[in-house]
Amino acid sequence: xxxxVDRLCKIYKGTRGLRATDFTVxxxxxxxxxxxxxxxxxxxxxxxxxxxxxxxxxxxVDGIDLGDRRxxxxxxxxxxxxxxxxxxxxxxYNLVLFGRLFQVASSRIEETxxxxxxxPFRHSKVQTLSKGLKQRVSIARSLLADAxxxxxxxxxxxxxxxxxxEIYLSLGKIHASGKTILxxxxxxxxxxxxxxxxxxxxxxSLVFDxxxxxxxxxxxxxxxxx
Amino acid sequence: xxxxxxILIANDLAIAFKNKTLYLVLFIPLFVxxxxxxxxxxxxxxxxxxxxxxEHAQYTPALLxxxxxxxxxxxxxxxxxxxxxxxxxxxxxxxxxxxxxxGQADSFTLIVLAKASFQxxxxxxxxxxxxxxxxxxxxxxxxxxxxxxxxxxxxxxxPTWILMLVLLVGFIVLPAQVAExxxxxxxxxxxxxxxxxxxxxxxxxxxxxILIAVAAALLQLMAGVDFDLVSGWSYFAFLMxxxxxxxxxxxxxxxxxxxxxxxxxxxxxxxxxxxLPSALSDxxxxxxxxxxxxxxxxxxxxxxxxxxxxxxLFEFPVQWLALFGIGVFTxxxxxxxxxxxxxx
Numbered sequence: 001x002x003x004x005v006d007r008l009c010k011i012y013k014g015t016r017g018l019r020a021t022d023f024t025v026x027x028x029x030x031x032x033x034x035x036x037x038x039x040x041x042x043x044x045x046x047x048x049x050x051x052x053x054x055x056x057x058x059x060x061v062d063g064i065d066l067g068d069r070r071x072x073x074x075x076x077x078x079x080x081x082x083x084x085x086x087x088x089x090x091x092x093y094n095l096v097l098f099g100r101l102f103q104v105a106s107s108r109i110e111e112t113x114x115x116x117x118x119x120p121f122r123h124s125k126v127q128t129l130s131k132g133l134k135q136r137v138s139i140a141r142s143l144l145a146d147a148x149x150x151x152x153x154x155x156x157x158x159x160x161x162x163x164x165x166e167i168y169l170s171l172g173k174i175h176a177s178g179k180t181i182l183x184x185x186x187x188x189x190x191x192x193x194x195x196x197x198x199x200x201x202x203x204x205s206l207v208f209d210x211x212x213x214x215x216x217x218x219x220x221x222x223x224x225x226x
Numbered sequence: 227x228x229x230x231x232x233i234l235i236a237n238d239l240a241i242a243f244k245n246k247t248l249y250l251v252l253f254i255p256l257f258v259x260x261x262x263x264x265x266x267x268x269x270x271x272x273x274x275x276x277x278x279x280x281e282h283a284q285y286t287p288a289l290l291x292x293x294x295x296x297x298x299x300x301x302x303x304x305x306x307x308x309x310x311x312x313x314x315x316x317x318x319x320x321x322x323x324x325x326x327x328x329g330q331a332d333s334f335t336l337i338v339l340a341k342a343s344f345q346x347x348x349x350x351x352x353x354x355x356x357x358x359x360x361x362x363x364x365x366x367x368x369x370x371x372x373x374x375x376x377x378x379x380x381x382x383x384x385p386t387w388i389l390m391l392v393l394l395v396g397f398i399v400l401p402a403q404v405a406e407x408x409x410x411x412x413x414x415x416x417x418x419x420x421x422x423x424x425x426x427x428x429x430x431x432x433x434x435x436i437l438i439a440v441a442a443a444l445l446q447l448m449a450g451v452d453f454d455l456v457s458g459w460s461y462f463a464f465l466m467x468x469x470x471x472x473x474x475x476x477x478x479x480x481x482x483x484x485x486x487x488x489x490x491x492x493x494x495x496x497x498x499x500x501x502l503p504s505a506l507s508d509x510x511x512x513x514x515x516x517x518x519x520x521x522x523x524x525x526x527x528x529x530x531x532x533x534x535x536x537x538x539l540f541e542f543p544v545q546w547l548a549l550f551g552i553g554v555f556t557x558x559x560x561x562x563x564x565x566x567x568x569x570x
Contacts, residue, residue, distance in 0.1 A: 051414050053567050070420045078418055084411035101419035142418070 001027040001062055001075070001148040001180050003048070008057035010043050011204075018043045019204045020057060025182065027148070030175045032191040032212075033184045035201035036224065041184035042081065044201065045151045048182075049078035061149060074102070077142030081154040083134040087127040091118055091137050094126060095144065102145040109144075116140040116170070132163030139170060143179075150174060152183035156190070168194055188225060192216065200224070246491040253495055261502055264512040274301045275348050278311040278323040285324075286332050289367055292356040299352050312337065316374060316535065318514070321345035324368075333369040340382060340534075341373045344509060375534035384449060385530035386505045388442060388465070389522060395437045396472030397479060397497040398490070400430065404480025405489030408570050423564045427477065427557055434473025435466060451533075460532045460539035467546055468525040471553040472500075475521070478556040484569045524548040 003025035011017040018040035025031060033041045046052040048059050050069050059066040061075040085094050095109050113119050116136050126134060135155060142150060155171070156164040172194060175181050185191050188198070191212075198215045200208035208220045215221055242248050277293065279285060281304050293300050303320060305311040311323040315337065322345060327333040336353075338346045350368060357367055375382065407413040416426060442465055479496055483489040500522040507517040507526075517523045524545035531537035539546070563569075 050417065051567065051570070053565075069417070070422060073418050073420055076418075080411060080414075082411070084415040086412060087410075098419055101416070101421055103420075145419075 003149060003180070003182075004058075004060045005044075005048070006058045006060075008044070008047055008059060009055050010047055010052060011055060012043075016040075017204055018047070018201070021206050023199065023206065023209060025149075025180060027180055028175075028178065029196050030171070030181045030194065031183070031197045031199060032188070032195035033182060033199045033201060034186065034188045034191070035184075036186060038203075039186075039201040040204040041186075041201050042153050043204075045078070045153050045182065045184060046080075049076055049151055051078070051080075073147075074145050075147055075149055077139075077145070077147035077150045079135070079138045079142050079150070079152040079155060081157050083126075083131075083138040085126045085134060085137060085141070087134075088125065090123050090125055091129070092122040094137060095141055098141050099144050104144055104146075112140045112144060130163075132159050132166065135159070135163075135167060136170070139167075139174075143174070148178075149180045149182070152181070154184050154186070156185070156187075164190065188215070188221065244488075246488045246495075250491050250494055254498070257498055257502075261506065261513070264503070264510060264516055275299060275322075275345070275352055276301045276303065276320040277349065278303045278305055278314055278320050280304075280308055280311060280323075280325055281306055284326050285334075286367075288360055289324075289334070292360055296352070296356055308337075312374060315339060316531075322349045327369050330369060332365070332367065334367050335370040335372055336368045337372050337374065339373065340375045340508065341371055342382065346371060381449075381451070381534065384445075384451065385526060385533050387445060388529055388533075389505060389526045390501060391441050391445065392438050392465070392468050392472050392525065393497050393500050393522060395434050395441070395469070396476035397493040397500065399437065400434050400473055400476035401480035401483065401489040401493045402486050404430065404477055405483045405486045408480070408483075409485050411570075414567075414570055423561055427474075427560055427564070430477050431470060431473045431553075431557070434476060435469035438465065438469040438473070454536075456538050457532055457536055460537070461529065463539050464525065464528050464532060464542075464546070467549045467553075468529070471521070471525065471549040471556075474553040474556040474560070478560045478563075481560050481563045481568065521548075521552050 005021060005023050007020045007022060009018060009020045011019070016038055021044065033044065035041050043052060047054045048066075050066060050072065054066075061072060064071050064075060066072065086097070089097075092109070092113070095112060096106075099106070099109050113122055116139065118137060118140060121129060121133060121137075126137060129137070139150075139152070139155070152171070155167050159167065168190070171181060171183065191198075195212050198208065198210065198212050199206060200215065200220055202224060208215055208218065239248075277300050279302055293302055303314065305314065305323075308323070308325060314320050315323055316339070318339070321338070323337040324334045325337065327335045336346070336349060338349070340346070350371070353368055354366060404413075407416075413426070417423070475496075476493070479492055480489050483492055500520055503513050503517040503520050504522045504526040507514045507523070517526075524542075528537070528542040528545050531541070532539075
């Protein structure tokens with residue numbers, strides 16, 4: 001799996017958004033995209049996921065262009081900041097619906113429920129679940145079609161310490177299974193031990209792209225977070 | 227306390243403004259005012275009554291003389307036979323046709339589209355007035371009133387109920403549902419699967435058509451209306467093409483809104499102007515002129531003719547095409563908005 005982002009750009013009302021950005025992601029990387037609110041992290045992920053139409057630039061996953069959405073959705077799983085589940089239906093219903101649209105075998109639903117420890121909640125309506133559990137369902141749903149690239153927008157936003165730890169453990173496991181992961185966070189300390197690469201966005205521009213060890217000793221971290 | 231209440235009221239007003247609810251408050255009185263202006267009111271008196279007579283029929287000289295002399299009130303059109311005159315009436319070119327009653331001298335049958343209409347009332351009043359002036363009190367010239375449309379207020383109201391139902395699904399139910407899917411990002415979630423935008427749109431249109439078909443079937447069952455085979459199929463076909471048109475239109479209305487609240491408001495803004503001019507066109511000649519400009523009219527008029535006059539589907543090719551065209555156009559615009567992820 002290879003993700004290529006080339007001159008990708010989206011500007012809202014003249015200032016905010018993401019300025020032309022280039023980078024490449026190789027298979028098996030676990031990348032944390034960090035930056036303050038409004039830095040362009042969510043805009044970047046939403047454009048890769050096809051939620052936003054870029055003003056300019058291109059995205060390709062394994063050579064498949066963003067324009068070929070129906071082929072691309074099998075390559076990318078996207079977990080938005082606020083889980084967008086059919087919350088008046090059960091956990092199982094949500095998984096079955098997406099499983100059918102992806103034409104996966106019904107046994108895959110059982111595997112996913114088991115893999116994400118969702119079996120006790122399979123008949124629970126999503127609206128009755130905690131935010132952490134909803135996030136878990138959302139991640140499970142995004143991996144139903146076994147997409148090699150997983151994008152997560154602020155996966156721990158609004159979660160307590162325990163839930164945050166649980167989500168990061170899940171990400172570690174998913175990464176260990178061979179998936180490539182790109183997730184956003186505005187709390188770099190949290191992902192120190194998790195990420196294999198850190199990208200820093202500041203006011204819509206990519207200002208750092210490198211190893212976590214380099215980042216935490218760099219001036220950028222001091223300047224942005226001190 | 228009063229300060230807090232004032233702050234909350236200001237906040238509620240801001241929300242109402244944001245949700246376009248305030249537009250509704252302004253729009254409804256404005257719309258009712260315009261409709262009231264278009265309902266004929268006093269101008270009825272000034273309009274001439276168009277009456278049809280049959281060339282070789284036996285009319286009393288007194289009747290003919292009275293009608294001719296009252297040329298400020300009546301316009302007479304002559305027809306070779308009754309079928310010709312009835313066609314003229316069905317095409318809404320005239321208000322009524324007078325034919326001699328069988329076996330009764332000085333007695334006439336008035337044929338009208340619907341008995342309960344202002345045209346019928348105007349003809350009966352006008353002819354009675356002429357007779358009073360000429361003969362004083364005597365037996366009325368008009369001994370019978372025959373309607374081309376089936377009688378019964380339930381039957382007469384059915385096309386209006388059907389129109390209400392189709393527009394309700396189109397402009398109230400579907401926009402709210404589309405906006406909800408946008409607001410909760412459910413649509414974007416669905417677009418993370420291999421479905422295409424066209425598939426999603428067609429599914430929504432199909433949903434609208436199914437809801438309309440089920441509701442119309444229930445209405446039909448409860449009203450106890452029977453159809454012959456041709457009328458039944460014609461009615462079903464028009465219901466479906468109307469369902470297609472207004473479901474597609476409703477989806478577009480949903481796409482124009484970011485939230486459910488604004489979709490409900492915008493839905494009402496579309497619902498009333500589509501419902502009232504068509505539904506009230508039977509009661510106002512002014513509205514009859516305006517109503518054809520509104521997309522609901524090519525649906526309402528054929529359905530009314532099919533239900534009340536036994537007309538068939540193939541008598542309305544232009545209306546059928548117009549509804550199909552509006553449906554396809556609105557679906558196309560929705561598709562473009564969806565591709566651009568507009569307000570999503």
